Amino acid sequence: QKEVEQNSGPLSVPEGAIASLNCTYSDRVSQSFFWYRQYSGKSPELIMSIYSNGDKEDGRFTAQLNKASQYVSLLIRDSQPSDSATYLCAVDDSNDYKLSFGAGTTVTVRA
Amino acid sequence: DTAVSQTPKYLVTQMGNDKSIKCEQNLGHDTMYWYKQDSKKFLKIMFSYNNKELIINETVPNRFSPKSPDKAHLNLHINSLELGDSAVYFCASTPYSGANVLTFGAGSRLTVL
Numbered sequence A: 001q002k003e004v005e006q007n008s009g010p011l012s013v014p015e016g017a018i019a020s021l022n023c024t025y026s027d028r029v030s031q032s033f034f035w036y037r038q039y040s041g042k043s044p045e046l047i048m049s050i051y052s053n054g055d056k057e058d059g060r061f062t063a064q065l066n067k068a069s070q071y072v073s074l075l076i077r078d079s080q081p082s083d084s085a086t087y088l089c090a091v092d093d094s095n096d097y098k099l100s101f102g103a104g105t106t107v108t109v110r111a
Numbered sequence B: 001d002t003a004v005s006q007t008p009k010y011l012v013t014q015m016g017n018d019k020s021i022k023c024e025q026n027l028g029h030d031t032m033y034w035y036k037q038d039s040k041k042f043l044k045i046m047f048s049y050n051n052k053e054l055i056i057n058e059t060v061p062n063r064f065s066p067k068s069p070d071k072a073h074l075n076l077h078i079n080s081l082e083l084g085d086s087a088v089y090f091c092a093s094t095p096y097s098g099a100n101v102l103t104f105g106a107g108s109r110l111t112v113l
Helices: none
Strands: A004-006 A011-014 A019-025 A033-038 A045-050 A054-058 A061-066 A071-076 A085-092 A099-101 A105-110 B004-007 B010-013 B019-025 B031-037 B043-050 B053-057 B064-070 B073-078 B087-094 B108-112
Touching: A004 A085, A011 A019, A019 A033, A019 A085, A019 A105, A033 A061, A045 A054, A045 A061, A071 A085, A099 B043, B004 B087, B010 B019, B019 B031, B019 B087, B019 B108, B031 B073, B043 B064, B043 B073, B053 B064, B073 B087
Parallel strands: A011 A105, B010 B108
Antiparallel strands: A004 A019, A019 A071, A033 A045, A033 A085, A054 A061, A061 A071, A085 A099, A085 A105, B004 B019, B019 B073, B031 B043, B031 B087, B043 B053, B064 B073, B087 B108
């Protein structure tokens, strides 16, 4: 399984602030990148996908991709207590039909 | 109506026992997966089946044996359980192999004593 690394948490931010999550990956030819959110005791759910360099915005979430640097990030603007969860970065494996996941960053939004 | 359902949700057993986890999806997807999530939240793929055929078999002890009787079902049988098998096992599906948007089941938490 290819390596996917995320900045270690936990990350604690006050309500209304921006939470910034980072992810680097080892497979230079990966083409698809995903952010999954996992609440405690629940299953992961997809919140963002990004395939091209640059930014992609969806509501309060912005994913940023830089393939040259093998880096993908997630910004959560106007963080809410309901955003408190573990965020998993996932990258496609160019050789096999599977995703490699990072270990996740746990975010806590303080009210 | 649950899209990907797993049973049981919780499983507590003794070392050396054999146990099974079942998974069913009603999404009409062709491809199903088993992932293992350890206590540090690291989610790692174990197996994948596409239309009943095994297509991904990661480095997993052969005590783990998946079975897919049809494309809507994927079961996981574990023989001679060990302490290190304690984890949450997630079933997931995608419309076809190579599709990357996974739909996960709720997970089955296995505790080996």
